[in-house]
Amino acid sequence: MRHTLSRRASLALSVALISSGALAQSNDERLDALESRVDSLQQDLRAAGEQRVTFNGFLSTGYARASNDAGFDGVTEESEAQSLTLFGLQGRFDISDSTNATVQLLSFGEDSGRSDFATQLEWGYISHELQNGLRVRAGQMRIPLFMYSDSLDLGYAQPWARSPGVVYNQVTLSNYTGVDAAKRFSLGGGSVRAQAFGGHSSEEQTVAGQPGDIELRNLVGGVLSWSDYTWTLRGVAARADTSFEFLGNDEVDGEFYGLGVEYDDGSLMAISEVTRREVGGIFADTDSAYATVGYRIDGVMPYATVGWLESQDDNLRSGQAFSVQPSPGVTSSIPAAVLNEQRTVYSLGARYDVMPGVALKADWTHARNFGDTNGGLSGNGALTPTFEHTNVYTVKIDAAF
Amino acid sequence: MKSLKSLAVVLMLAAPLANAEVVIIAHPNGVSGLTEGDVRSIYLNRSGKATPIEMAQGMSERRDFHDWITGRSESQLQSFWSQQTFTGEGEPPEEASSPSAMKSIIANDPDAIGYVSPQDVDDSVKVILSP
Structure with a gap:
């Protein structure tokens, strides 16, 4: 009417x-x-x-092949496209001006612990912004250990075809269930972002060929970053009561520290992160770092990366062994030295922005300097490493919409 | 001779581009006293001082604005906003399809800021920052 x-x-x-x-x-x-x-x-x-409801999506697909079966990032001589393929769909439901619920579903082609194109809840949280600008969230979120942790699966937001695994695979658990709080304020011509988080994380992982749950209890951490748009500096510290099923679930102290710096003047881009993982008991403490330099020429950005990782407490494991149960009733002893890890990784690649929302990437990655270890590569025998180096070739399409 | 001619044509075409610029506008009773740094923070999701309005992709004002304020290319902006969206940090600004649509949005929202070519400025909005 x-x-x-x-x-x-x-x-x-x-x-x-x-x-x-x-x-x-x-x-x-x-x-x-x-x-x-x-x-x-x-x-x-x-x-x-x-609108009160918004949907966004992203997609990656590509093709990778390695020069041998060492298994760098799981890639072998048998070329395959499925492991690089993933779809993401995010829904954001605005409950009020300052409160929303966000759900992100991911469907992976193939990954450790994930079945073929099974869809899983990657993020799911309720977020509320207080009057003073403090944003609090509760639910399932990313553990913000690395500069690109939050957009780990969103290839389109990253410069690389492959994120530097020496740093990014150092802690393989990527999500936690808990709460976080973040606030921004201005400082010295730039802006500071402070974030604190806490919760619990658990996932089945394969370490040294042994599958089992890794659990992080009483996980707490903080991130402090400052950016003036050209420079970004970031520091992170986190700790958790850590246990490994394949090591008998003894609870040990796990700590993580990271420093990151990024420079981007629109043409020249440089990123570097230095990280340290310290785990009590027989499990390896590792130090790692990478540096990437890229230069944009119109829509194309060639880049080069050098990365390095090395376990720091190898002497602790020499002559030691731990027992595992490959099947019920069967116990076998494994030298603890299989947990030692060392490698240096070089990458040359390019990102081509075909159109807004779509990027094409190509990358050649070479890994070597494994020392006495298997380089932390899944296909390189943990007890008797057979490969001294490997090459991985990747072409990839990343899109966001 | 031919190359001189084409050089002249290129210069003629390039001249208006080099002169093109935009000014930052707000509601007559709205936000004021912003620096270039403030505007950059507002448009790159680092400040809640004002609600940013963008021109639609492909509009010349949008290119001029980002050349001046953020120094980010269109694909860098897309990459930035996809990262913000999928990590729950924020949504890209609302877009206006024309200078008059931009002015209409600004003229009706005291919290909003936008940008237009100087010749498109009229009484419905005020200029708060020029290059």
């Missing part, structure tokens, strides 16, 4: 506008009246456009 009335009213208004315009014989007046009507329609459209 109200609709009919208002429609009639606006019809009357337009007739009045047109007839008054005709009477006044003034094109200016008519134009003014029409412009104000267009403006009010624009406002109506804008109000209607304020």
Whole structure:
């Protein structure tokens, strides 16, 4: 009823506008009246456009092949496309101006512990922003250990075809269930972001060929970053009561520290992160670092990366062994030295921004300097390493929409 | 001779581009006193001082604005906003399809800021920052 009335009213208004315009014989007046009507329609459209639910998606697919079966990033001589393929769908539901619920579903082609194209909940949280600008969230989120942790699966937001695994695979658990709080404030011509988080994380992983749950209890940490848009500096520290099923579930102290720096002036881009993982008991402490330099020439950015990882407490494991149960009732002893890990990784690649929202990437990665270890590579025998180096070739499409 | 001619044509085409610029606008009773750094923070999701409005992709004002304020290319902006969206940090700004749509949005929202070419400025908005 109200609709009919208002429609009639606006019809009357337009007739009045047109007839008054005709009477006044003034094109200016008519134009003014029409412009104000267009403006009010624009406002109506804008109000209607304020959606309470938004959906976004992303997709990656590609092809990778290695020069041997050492298994760097799980890639072997048998070329395959599925492991690089993933789809993500995110829904954001605005409950009020300051509160929303966000759910992100991911479907992986293939990955450790994940079955073929099984869809899993990657993020799922409720977020609320307080009057003072503090944003609090609760639910399942990313453990923010690395500069690109939050967008680990979102290839489109990363410069690389492969994120530097020496750093990014150092802690293989990527999600936690818990709470976080973050706040931004201005400082010295830039802005500071402070974040604290806490919760619990558990996932089945394969370490030294032994599958089992890794659990992080009482996980707490903080991230402090500063950015003036050209430079970004970031520091992170986190700890958790850590246990490994294949090591008998003894609880040990796990600590993680990271420093990151990024420079981006629009053409030249450089990123570097240095990280340290310290785990009590027989499990390896590792130090790792990488540096990437890239330069944008129109839509193409060639880049080069050097990365390094080395376990620091190898002497602790020499002559030691731990027992595992490959199947019920069967116990075998494994030298603890299989947990030692060392490798240096070189990458040359390029990112080509085909159009806004779509990037094409190509990459050649070479890994070597494994020392006495298997380089932490899944296909390189943990007890008797057979490969001294490996090459991985990757082409990839990353899209976001 | 031919190359001189084409050089002249290139210069003629390039001249208006080099002069093109935008000014930052706000509601007549709205936000004021912003620096270039403030505007950059507002448009790159680092400040809540004002609600940013963008011109639609492909509009010359949008390119001029980002050349001046953020120094980010279109694909860098897309990459940045996809990262913000999928990590729950924020959503890209609302977009206006024309200078008059931009002015109409600004004229009706005291919290919003936007940008137009100087020749498109009228009484409905005020200029708060020029290059």
